[in-house]
Amino acid sequence: MAQSSSSESLSSISAPTRQILALSGGVGGAKLADGLAQRLAPGRLAIVCNTGDDFEHLGLTICPDIDSVLYKLAGKNDIERGWGLAGESWTVMGALKKIGGEAWFNLGDLDLATHLHRTHLLRQGHSLTDVTRELATALGIAHAVWPMSDDPVRTIVKCDGGELPFQHYFVREQCHPAVTGFRFDGIDSARPHAGMMHMLESRSVEAIVICPSNPFVSVDPILNLPGVRAALKHCGAPIVAVSPIVGGQAIKGPAAKMMRELDMPASAEAIARYYGDLLDGMVIDQLDAAQAPAIEALGTPVRVAQTVMNSGEDRCMLADIVLSFAGSLKKPD
Amino acid sequence: MAQSSSSESLSSISAPTRQILALSGGVGGAKLADGLAQRLAPGRLAIVCNTGDDFEHLGLTICPDIDSVLYKLAGKNDIERGWGLAGESWTVMGALKKIGGEAWFNLGDLDLATHLHRTHLLRQGHSLTDVTRELATALGIAHAVWPMSDDPVRTIVKCDGGELPFQHYFVREQCHPAVTGFRFDGIDSARPHAGMMHMLESRSVEAIVICPSNPFVSVDPILNLPGVRAALKHCGAPIVAVSPIVGGQAIKGPAAKMMRELDMPASAEAIARYYGDLLDGMVIDQLDAAQAPAIEALGTPVRVAQTVMNSGEDRCMLADIVLSFAGSLKKPD
Numbered sequence: 262m263a264q265s266s267s268s269e270s271l272s273s274i275s276a277p278t279r280q281i282l283a284l285s286g287g288v289g290g291a292k293l294a295d296g297l298a299q300r301l302a303p304g305r306l307a308i309v310c311n312t313g314d315d316f317e318h319l320g321l322t323i324c325p326d327i328d329s330v331l332y333k334l335a336g337k338n339d340i341e342r343g344w345g346l347a348g349e350s351w352t353v354m355g356a357l358k359k360i361g362g363e364a365w366f367n368l369g370d371l372d373l374a375t376h377l378h379r380t381h382l383l384r385q386g387h388s389l390t391d392v393t394r395e396l397a398t399a400l401g402i403a404h405a406v407w408p409m410s411d412d413p414v415r416t417i418v419k420c421d422g423g424e425l426p427f428q429h430y431f432v433r434e435q436c437h438p439a440v441t442g443f444r445f446d447g448i449d450s451a452r453p454h455a456g457m458m459h460m461l462e463s464r465s466v467e468a469i470v471i472c473p474s475n476p477f478v479s480v481d482p483i484l485n486l487p488g489v490r491a492a493l494k495h496c497g498a499p500i501v502a503v504s505p506i507v508g509g510q511a512i513k514g515p516a517a518k519m520m521r522e523l524d525m526p527a528s529a530e531a532i533a534r535y536y537g538d539l540l541d542g543m544v545i546d547q548l549d550a551a552q553a554p555a556i557e558a559l560g561t562p563v564r565v566a567q568t569v570m571n572s573g574e575d576r577c578m579l580a581d582i583v584l585s586f587a588g589s590l591k592k593p594d
Numbered sequence: 595m596a597q598s599s600s601s602e603s604l605s606s607i608s609a610p611t612r613q614i615l616a617l618s619g620g621v622g623g624a625k626l627a628d629g630l631a632q633r634l635a636p637g638r639l640a641i642v643c644n645t646g647d648d649f650e651h652l653g654l655t656i657c658p659d660i661d662s663v664l665y666k667l668a669g670k671n672d673i674e675r676g677w678g679l680a681g682e683s684w685t686v687m688g689a690l691k692k693i694g695g696e697a698w699f700n701l702g703d704l705d706l707a708t709h710l711h712r713t714h715l716l717r718q719g720h721s722l723t724d725v726t727r728e729l730a731t732a733l734g735i736a737h738a739v740w741p742m743s744d745d746p747v748r749t750i751v752k753c754d755g756g757e758l759p760f761q762h763y764f765v766r767e768q769c770h771p772a773v774t775g776f777r778f779d780g781i782d783s784a785r786p787h788a789g790m791m792h793m794l795e796s797r798s799v800e801a802i803v804i805c806p807s808n809p810f811v812s813v814d815p816i817l818n819l820p821g822v823r824a825a826l827k828h829c830g831a832p833i834v835a836v837s838p839i840v841g842g843q844a845i846k847g848p849a850a851k852m853m854r855e856l857d858m859p860a861s862a863e864a865i866a867r868y869y870g871d872l873l874d875g876m877v878i879d880q881l882d883a884a885q886a887p888a889i890e891a892l893g894t895p896v897r898v899a900q901t902v903m904n905s906g907e908d909r910c911m912l913a914d915i916v917l918s919f920a921g922s923l924k925k926p927d
Contacts, residue, residue, distance in 0.1 A: 320653040320713030352683055356707030360732040363714055370703055374689030380653030381696055399693040 279467040281584065282460055282498075283308045284409075286479025287326045288343055288513050289505055289570075290472035291333040293583070296576030297470065298334050300584065303403035308334075309457050311474070312389070312408045313416035313445055313482030316428045318366055321376040322383055325428075326479065327393055327408060328375060335400035343513060346371045365433045390454065405456065409483045412451035416478050417444045427478060436515040439522045445482050453486040461492035468587035469493060471502035473568060475516040476535055477523075490539065499541035499590035501583055503568055504529040507546040512569060530555050542590045544568060544583055562590060612800040614917065615793055615831075616641045617742075619812025620659045621676055621846050622838055622903075623805035624666035626916070629909030630803065631667050633917065636736035641667075642790050644807070645722070645741045646749035646778055646815030649761045651699055654709040655716055658761075659812065660726055660741060661708060668733035676846060679704045698766045723787065738789065742816045745784035749811050750777045760811060769848040772855045778815050786819040794825035801920035802826060804835035806901060808849040809868055810856075823872065832874035832923035834916055836901055837862040840879040845902060863888050875923045877901060877916055895923060 281301060285294045285308055294308045311326045325344075332338040332346055339347045349369035358364045368376065375396065382392045388411040397406050416427040420438035430438060460466045474480050484490055493500060509527050511517045517527035525531040529545040533556040536543075540561050545552060546568040553563040564586040570576045614634060618627045618641055627641045643660045650656070658677075665671040665679055672680045682702035691697045701709065708729065715725045721744040730739050749760040753771035763771060793799045807813055817823055826833060842860050844850045850860035858864045862878040866889040869876075873894050878885060879901040886896040897919040903909045 317717075318714075319710040320655070320717060321710075322653070350685055352685060352703035353706045353710065356704045357711055360707060360711055360729060362707060362711035370685035371689045373686045373706070374693060374695060377652040377654075377686065378690055378693055378695035381651075384650075384653060396693060 278304050279465055280304070280460055281306050281468050281470060281587075282457065282466050283470045283472055284311075284474075284480055284483050285309065285326065285330055285472040286311045286474030287314070287329040289511075290326070290474035290479060291329040291338070292570040292576050293470070293472045293503060293579060294330050295333045295573075296570065296578075296580030297584075298402075298404045299573070299577045300580045301404075303405075307405040307407060307456060307460060309407050309409050309454060309483060310393075311479045311482050312410060313414050313478060314427050314431070315413070316415065316426060318428070319363065319368075321368075321373075321380045323366075323368075323376050323428075324379065324389070324393075324408070327389075327396075327406065328372070330406055331375075331393070331396055331400055331402060334397075334402045334404065334406070337400065345369050366428060367432075390456075407454045407456055409457070410451040410453055410486055412447060414448045414451045414482055414486070415446040416482055417446055418478070419443060431515070436518060440477075440515075440519050441522070443477050443481065445485060448482065448485055449487065451486055453483075453489050453492075458488065458492055461489075461496040464497045466496050466498045468498050468584070468590075469496070469500040470583055470587070471500065471536070471540075473503040473505040473512070475505060475511070475514055475519070476532060477516070477519055484539070493539065499587050500539060501542040501544060501587045501590070502532070502536055502540050503544045503579070503583060504532045504546065504549065506532055506549075507569060508548040528552060533559055533561050542586055544579075544586060611637050612798055613637070613793055614639050614801050614803060614920075615790065615799050616803045616805055617644075617807075617813055617816050618642065618659065618663055618805040619644045619807030620647070620662040622844075623659070623807035623812060624662040624671070625903040625909050626803070626805045626836060626912060627663050628666045628906075629903065629911075629913030630917075631735075631737045632906070632910045633913045634737075636738075640738040640740060640789060640793060642740050642742050642787060642816060643726075644812045644815050645743060646747050646811060647760050647764070648746070649748065649759060651761070652696065652701075654701075654706075654713045656699075656701075656709050656761075657712065657722070657726075657741070660722075660729075660739065661705070663739055664708075664726070664729055664733055664735060667730075667735045667737065667739070670733065678702050699761060700765075723789075740787045740789055742790070743784040743786055743819055745780060747781045747784045747815055747819070748779040749815055750779055751811070752776060764848070769851060773810075773848075773852050774855070776810050776814070778818060781815065781818055782820065784819055786816075786822050786825075791821065791825055794822075794829040797830045799829050799831045801831050801917070801923075802829070802833040803916055803920070804833065804869070804873075806836040806838040806845070808838060808844070808847055808852070809865060810849070810852055817872070826872065832920050833872060834875040834877060834920045834923070835865070835869055835873050836877040836912070836916060837865045837879065837882070839865055839882075840902060841881040861885060866892055866894050875919055877912075877919060895919075 315324045389408045418425045418430040419442040520527040529549040530552045542562045544564045550565045566582045648657045722741045751758045751763040752775040853860040862882040863885045875895045877897045883898045899915045
């Protein structure tokens with residue numbers, strides 16, 4: 262114990278700050294990521310964003326989840342619409358429609374600037390990590406926002422009628438086709454973000470937070486990168502997920518619909534079962550408190566909280582709960 | 595004579611309509627192209643546009659000369675600014691500047707729609723010819739507007755300080771560096787537009803009009819495509835150029851500055867000497883009437899006219915003069 266205490270005080274002086282690693286998809290994930298960013302000093306938080314939703318459109322590289330996180334952390338996201346930038350205009354898309362252009366993916370004028378800038382920097386040979394850092398800096402964000410990989414991974418949704426690239430399923434088809442599964446093009450050769458792997462392997466991570474994002478298309482692409490599950494298992498820090506399902510519904514997006522189509526109940530418990538022994542704890546909504554015993558019976562401690570985040574206070578409160586819950590959990594050796 | 599008359603009347607029934615081929619760069623060329631389009635029925639005019647100015651920027655394929663011609667013929671060009679679209683806004687560029695993006699090439703919101711649409715279609719595997727036709731149709735243009743080639747040719751400006759891609763010289767450096775020459779990347783393997791070559795080789799062309807465009811960077815890329823000069827020589831139709839130099843100045847653009855830097859006088863006569871025996875006639879401005887004898891002494895018949903086009907009437911009037919002048923010229927056998 263004396264030795265441990267001495268090493269602890271040493272670590273507080275010279276070792277790298279212990280960090281929180283948040284794994285995030287788009288809107289819901291970005292909200293909790295923002296709560297964590299409000300509560301943690303820069304340097305204590307790294308947000309790893311899914312890039313399986315990324316796509317090339319009209320010559321531009323579009324990274325919806327990275328941008329949702331960046332715009333949210335910058336306080337520039339549109340709250341009413343739930344995606345994109347506040348004060349957005351649609352001049353380019355209006356003109357594109359008039360000349361018969363492909364306008365199913367609605368890109369705002371302000372948002373387009375992000376895609377143009379990113380595409381330009383990527384073409385110059387910069388990595389997506391570097392480009393994301395530059396965008397974050399330009400937006401005044403001090404926290405680390407990382408793509409899950411600099412290598413392209415593209416989520417393909419297997420549907421009754423065949424396969425669809427994610428954005429075709431999500432935006433063009435409005436999630437109507439019934440899903441039968443998913444695959445992640447390019448994942449086998451994609452290298453997970455070096456900063457994330459370093460955090461996990463150097464055991465400098467204090468907790469891993471799986472944000473309330475779609476497990477299939479937002480979190481799985483990160484978890485399924487080569488070496489990530491093993492590194493998570495061995496990093497020594499507790500892994501806590503916040504359920505994206507509340508009262509049988511996803512707050513936003515097709516997670517609940519997908520679960521039903523995949524013959525799972527759309528419930529927090531099914532999310533817990535899906536993540537399985539990866540989790541050391543789960544935060545579920547107060548609406549789902551009755552499911553706590555069943556989840557704990559799986560061996561996963563549960564914290565019940567208000568997980569629906571309608572305000573900055575909600576986001577901070579949930580971040581506090583997640584952090585204190587994670588702090589209370591012992592990672593089994 | 596009887597035979598010739600019979601073949602003429604046959605040709606008016608069954609042979610393809612004899613066409614005017616206009617070779618055009620951007621603004622000045624587009625003005626005369628528009629005059630020709632006003633005066634000639636669709637099917638009697640093909641406008642071949644320089645693509646040496648084209649470039650890839652921010653992930654988009656931008657074709658300034660094609661767009662100048664399209665916007666002009668559609669009546670959508672901005673008259674005050676002299677380039678781009680009327681009623682343009684600059685929201686995207688404003689946002690791009692704020693995030694530190696490369697904003698030296700000013701792309702309007704409406705104009706961006708054109709570049710996004712074109713880039714998307716090119717990426718889908720459509721040729722620039724097809725894309726240009728689709729844009730022309732969307733803009734309500736019935737005349738044939740053709741890129742000089744579907745293969746990329748890129749004008750490189752040789753300057754005192756080294757080489758610059760054309761748009762870097764033209765827009766970013768505002769034509770400040772002194773030029774020493776030009777080269778056209780990719781021209782050796784670029785195939786000239788099939789429609790243009792067919793017109794020339796089938797001798798279905800009635801006249802070739804070299805619009806008042808920069809001879810070095812707007813017209814030469816077209817003329818220097820493999821086989822074009824030979825096809826022009828042998829097509830049997832007169833070739834008429836309109837001088838882009840008026841009173842020692844270019845109406846717009848760096849032609850006069852380039853001529854001085856290349857040790858040529860900035861004069862209509864020097865333009866005539868530069869095109870040499872390619873020309874069967876030259877239209878010069880009334881301001882330069884005194885140069886007519888010197889140009890005719892080179893063996894090039896001259897028509898003096900008002901070549902500065904400040905209105906639609908000016909454009910139509912110059913088109914009429916060019917067409918009647920060409921009709922009066924006999925191509926030497």
